[in-house]
Amino acid sequence: MPPMLDIKLIRENPEKVKKAIESKNEKGDVDKLLKLDKQRRDLIYITEDLKKQRNENSSQVALAKKEGRDAQALIVKTKEISQQIKEHDEKLQQIENEIYTELSRLPNLPHGDVPIGKDAADNVEVKRWGSIPEFDFKALDHLQLGERLNILDFKRGGKVTGSGFPVYKGLGARLERALINYMLDIHINEHGYTEIFPPFLANRESMFGTGQLPKLENDMYLADKDDLFLIPTSEVTVTNLHRDEILPGDKLPIKYTAYSACFRREAGSYGKETRGFLRVHQFNKVEMVNFVRPEESYQFHEQLLKEATDILERLNIPYRVLLLCTGDLSFAAAKCYDIETWSPAEQKWLEASSVSNFEDFQARRANIRFKDEQGAKPAFVHTLNGSGLATSRLMVSLLENYQTDEGTVIIPEPLRPYMGNMDIIKRSY
RNA sequence: GGAGAGAUGCCGGAGUGGUUGAACGGGACGGUCUCGAAAACCGUUGUGCGCAUUAGCGUACCCAGGGUUCGAAUCCCUGUCUCUCCGCCA
Structure with a gap:
């Protein structure tokens, strides 16, 4: 135990x-x-x-x-x-x-760098990148764009499943797929990650290992016949890959990236925030997970942040980085940056990524250790993860930032190879 | 879903009640030998917990959880997982 x-x-x-x-x-x-x-x-x-x-x-x-x-x-x-x-x-x-x-x-203890604070209002902005676009026409929001271009269908998603289960259609589906593939490719080819395609359901041991249980039981979907939870993030299945293992020291750092759908009940949330992609029950995310030596974890934390924001810079989407205060920090995290992308229609920042260092908290719960040589005493690794990135919020920013006065959306250069070299999304029937 | 087989240390694999934390083989590491290497030979080679924290001592662990017994890796029950065959199925 x-x-x-x-x-x-x-x-x-x-x-x-x-x-x-x-x-x-x-x-x-x-x-x-x-x-x-x-x-x-x-x-x-x-x-x-x-x-x-x-x-x-x-x-x-x-x-x-x-x-x-x-x-x-x-x-x-x-x-x-x-x-x-x-x-x-x-x-x-x-x-x-x-x-x-x-x-x-007991939650994880905050790192010394973390500002003391009560709630989200006390988070500290540590970086801002890109210029906020100014349109000389009335900017549409992602829902209007999605409908106009016939690429998103929230209504029918509501019919087949329930509200908060978006349907992507035509070029919307393709753009979603392009984003996922693009992000994975960058992480694999340029950031040194190994790709994992994980299960989307996880057992209680895994949910406990990464710290979702016991606190968040009510925020997750449960397939109760088999006592399996739908993952709220692939952090769960990817981190638990090495549960109850002693890793050879020379294998560290281990860097995994994974695409998965993510499922969150978001119980108790309603109102304007729930429109469209802003808060959904199912979304897609490319996750990055690191297993590192304890003394190196803060260095990797900064690097993880760079790896996530690198995607946004390549896509030229304005973002800012927040250092979360103690009161806003999640149960398992010791230190966390949130990355928020700009939504011109909402005129506000949307959280597209959380980049966290859990130090040895998850490693203890999941019993993930490393050992340099035989006879040496095993020690807990440090685990970190970051979204790189969640496509739902990113999609909002992408559609809105790249819209034209004709109601079409320009496809960012890096995604074009994934879209049959198209450069613009127009309405298709 | 039905029938059967199995789960032992880094790996292979013995072990059906009494110094077995575990034979034997392989791998890895250290040493001897060598100019060097190979071969050969010798040695080392798990984890948790408690006490001492320098050496050490004790205890538990042979998939997991119960049970039988003075005593269990070994016997009994339950669960999980793996494999084979049949059925079903994207």
Whole structure:
């Protein structure tokens, strides 16, 4: 049973841990944990001593039988010891379950660079790139463009599944596919990634490993006949690829990129924000996942950010980068950048990517370690991931930024090879 | 979905109740030999937890979880996964 936060860290710095949890607007009973930890260690001490006695007695029984002596008295006595061991083990199991439950609810601790803050309003903009387009005509939003060009069909998506399940059609479907392929190709060919095509459903162990469970159970779709969750991000299936493994040190860093559809219930969200692509239940995303040595993880975090924004720069889509404050940081992240792309119609920034360093939080929960040479002590890797990128929000920015006064959309140069060398999307029937 | 077989260390593979954390072989690493290499020979070669934290000591782990027993990798039950055959199917 792998730990999540290191119990030793909590044992030695309880106040620091309490403060960190608070800064993330999370809860956790550190005092209860400390108490249980003490109980556990005391019990282990007693129980192991009993086990030692039992093992010694059993050896003597064997010896006695071999020599034809009577061992009945010893057997009776040992039986009692075994009974005690059983009781102690049950109690220990119970305590460890409690520790596990408490521990698994504790969020990751924020990195020292992360600004203290309450919510999204306290996030810090650290970069802005590209120029916001100014149109000398009335800019259409992505819904109007989608309808006018006959490339998106939210209405029929609602019919066949429900609202929030977009349908791409004709050149819209092709553009979506082009984006996915383009991003994958850049990551594979230029950013040093290995492509993974992962399952879109994951079991509870995996969901726990990356930190979706227990907190987000209600935000995910569950296929309950098989107790499998539809993945909210391929981070889940890709990171868990190496669950319960000890990786050879010379294999690090491991960089995987994966396309997947992503499924989110978005329970409780409604209103204007849910229009079109702004908030959907199913979207497409190309994800990047890194497994790295602990001392290198912040260097890779910066690089991951570059790899994600590289796509936007090549597509010439204006974006900004936010450093999330403690209060807006997700449960599992130690530090996170959000990348937001500009929507001319909404006149606001839309989150298209989150680039996170989880340090050893996911690695502990998923038990992913590395070892340099035989005999060396295994250590937890650091895991990072970033969307590179989510196509739904990107599609909004792309359509809106590249629109013309005729209501058509120019295809960005890099995507043209993926679109049969077309350079513009016009209405097709 | 039905019938059967199986799951042991980095790999192959033994082991059906008593010093077996695990034979044997391979690989890897260190050493001897060599100008160097190969071969040969010698040695090392898992993980968690607790105590000491320098060496170490103890305990648990042979897919997972229960059970039987003084004692289980070995026996019993349940689950998961893999393979073979049949059925169904994109």
